[in-house]
Structures are given as C-alpha cells and as structure tokens.
Amino acid sequence: MKKSSIIHHPSSITLNIPTKVGIFDSGAGGLTVVKSLMEHGLFDEIVYYGDTARVPYGTKDPATITRYALEALEFFKNFDIDLLVTACNSVSAHAIPELRANAGFPVYGVIEPGILALENAGLPHSSRILVLGTRATVGSGRYQRGIKELGFENLQALSPSLFVPLVEEGIFEGAILKSTLDYYFKEIPSPDAIILGCTHFPLIADAIRDYFPNRPLLIHSGEAIAQHLERNGCKPGITEETKLTIFASENPDALKQIAKKWL
C-alpha cells in the first residue's frame, strides 16, 4: 500500500490543502460518501457526478465499468478539482489504475480505505470477516486479497444483489427486507466485522447489523474514505459550509431531490 503514490504531498502543506473534490458514482448511492465527507467537514467544494443514465454498474463487466469511468474522468477535467474520489465500489474495484494513469490529479477509490479501516479497527486475526458488495466488486476479489494480506483468513464475500433495488425502492424495514436478509444470510455464520462494500448498503446498515446476534462491527465506505483522506493531509475546508454541485447523465433534478433527503 504505497500511500505516496496516491496523493502527492506538496512541500508547503498550508498552501496546497485540497479544497475541491470530485465525487464520481454510478448514480445516487455515492451521496452516502458525500455525507461522510461533509460530516468530517472536508473540502470547501464538492462536485458530484452520477451516471444515472447507465446505473447500475455493479452488474456490469469490468471493461464496461472502466470505459464509463474514463468517460466520467473527461467530465471532471472541465472542473478545477484537486482530487477525485470514486464513491462507487464497482468503479473502485476495476478502474483505479486506468483513472490514475489518465487523471493528472490524485484519484482515490474506496476499497483501500475500507481495508485500512478494518486494519485500524484492531480486531484479532482470528475474527470472521464478511464482505458485501455488488457482483462486480466481489468478483474483482480486491477486498478479499487486501483483507487476507492483513492476516485475516476467516473471510467470506457475498453479493446480495437485491439490497440495491430495495434501497432504491425506499424499503428500509419490514417483511421484504427481513426475508431478503434471511435469503442471503441464513447460512452465514455470524461475522465479527462486515465491510459494507456498496454505497447503498449504509442505508440498511442497522438492519444488517441487527440480523446477527453479536452485532458485528460495520465498515462503511464513506466513513473509511473520509478518515483516509484526513490521514493523507486533507483538512476541514476554510469556509463554514461545503458547496455541493450535482451533475448527472440524466435527470439531475431527481438526484438533487435525493441529496436533499439524504444529506
């Protein structure tokens, strides 16, 4: 994990604290990452772009996801951003090397930060870890490899594909959610920690945690990337309020409505 290759620390920290961040997501889910960045008071300005015309990414192929991410990168080049965060785990799993090679500014995914958050949680290596993500994210094996490198061997990864549509339908409780949790989890031994490896999952985090009798530790991409950026020199912005500008490949108004509700 070469942190120096991710963000290039300037010689004069004071003058070069990044203040404007681009957040890329396949749709609305990345707003959970925006929320964390705002709660940490990072950045004066956030430019959000959701590829709502092609959402979801998590069911798509790595080559398609990378192509879409590179197209989004061209969009962000029109803004004077200091760094780019790919809030979407599926993008973070597949497109980071290509994005970094073409960006001209630092690019952060959410997978490394999630793995580091697990490391920082200080759990014993015998702990049972459950990774939840889209088919694209779990299929990449990136969380699994990183977590094994930390020394955790008791590891399982799952793609509960119905979680995203449930959240998008606004279902955060009730019989469908209960039977869906049961469908995916009933054979799963109670984990000590769960990686919520998709931006939608924090919205049903309580239900996921409560399903397991030991109430496992949850690792949330938004919180993980916010802490990771702080560790890498990002500081609270100088302005009181963060300026958030939202763009979308279709229907930005719908995205703005969701942002109002979630943030």
Place this chain on the structure above:
Amino acid sequence: MKKSSIIHHPSSITLNIPTKVGIFDSGAGGLTVVKSLMEHGLFDEIVYYGDTARVPYGTKDPATITRYALEALEFFKNFDIDLLVTACNSVSAHAIPELRANAGFPVYGVIEPGILALENAGLPHSSRILVLGTRATVGSGRYQRGIKELGFENLQALSPSLFVPLVEEGIFEGAILKSTLDYYFKEIPSPDAIILGCTHFPLIADAIRDYFPNRPLLIHSGEAIAQHLERNGCKPGITEETKLTIFASENPDALKQIAKKWL
C-alpha cells in the same frame, strides 16, 4: 389504431412474407418475446440485440430511452431485417414514433399488441384491469390511454420495481417473492385481467396470478406481439428451425447462457 400505418402490406403477399426479424431489448428480458415468436413458428431468422451495458431502461428517462433505442436502430441497419420488434415495454412506450421515422422498415412495439389482446379477450367493460410495468412504461400512460379507449374505466397501473431484480436474481418462489407480492398488491382489489407490461414479469406469472383469489387473466407481451404479427401477415417460416443470433452491448456470452436456459 391504424394498422396500415404499422406494417405496409405488399401487393404480392407470397413473395414478401417477412422472414427475418430484429428483436431489440434493454437486456435479457426480451428473450421471453423470442420464446413466444418461436412457439408460434414465426420467422426463419431472429437477430436479437440486448443493451446489457446500459440495462435496465425502465428506471430511466424517456429522452434517454429514445436515444438508446435510436442507437440500437443503427445497429440493426447492419442486418437485412424485414421488421423490428421492440420487446422492451419501456422502449415501446417512448421510442416507437422516433424509431418508425428513422427505420426504413416496419417497427412494432409490444404495447399496442397488449391492448389489442385485452380487446380480443372479450371481457365486459366493467372488468377491473391492472397494468404492471416499469416506472417508464407506467409513467408514459400509454397502456392506460389505450385501455380506456377500449371502454374499460376500472383501471389501475402499478410499477412493482422489485419484480425485475427478483427475476434477475432467479427468485421465482419463496418468502421474498411472497412478501414482495404482498407489498405491492395487498391494497389492490382483485383484478379480472392483468397486463404483464414488462418482459421479466412472465417469469413470475404463476405467482402473480395465484396471489389473487379469482386467478385473473394474464396478458403477456410475447404472446400478444406474436398474435399481432400473425394478424398482420407474418407466417411461420419455411425452415424447420428458427436461426437465432444474439448480440449484446456487453457480455453476449452471458446472454447466450440465459437464452439456453429460457428457450
């Protein structure tokens, strides 16, 4: 309903029976339409194109759906098709006029055929009709207007957004499906007929029918378009087997696997 504007009957029927059809769908769902066409023995050759890199369409905007449909049309122009069927209800709801204006061959949607199938079922006008479709399809109001024009006033339209992901997850029975049906249907008076206005819904048709104590009549886009094409001069192909060629905007192999399973 001007049938003459849909297909241009040639003077010599024998020589001009369409034998090669293009089927356009947002993904795999349109294979339920392919199945119906094959069961009716229509066409010698079927060229199927699923826009799997951008699926689903049903949650997207009309302008986006129309743009994608026109791009697909360019794809079909590379093949010498006699007519094009848009299996996807969301495309049929929004893009038919634009497609017809640009095609150079007849273009059929599945909504008109579905409405005609309801008319041909001969139900009394007091019957209760339930239309199920994606947000894009129901939002267009096309089924609703057509059904009201037939004289049915007792009409309700619903977007059970979880049905598509359930089918894609291969869930055709069990607790999740039961609680999902309950979620959408528990306040709905038992209908006399249900329009299955999405290519995925036929795969859970039995569960939908069985939910209602009176076991309503179901209208299926694939069956409706097959009958409609027969009424409009399409005849069984001269070859014994239909040649099916499958294309996709990503991962055609996955689509071919689904085709093997469904057909």
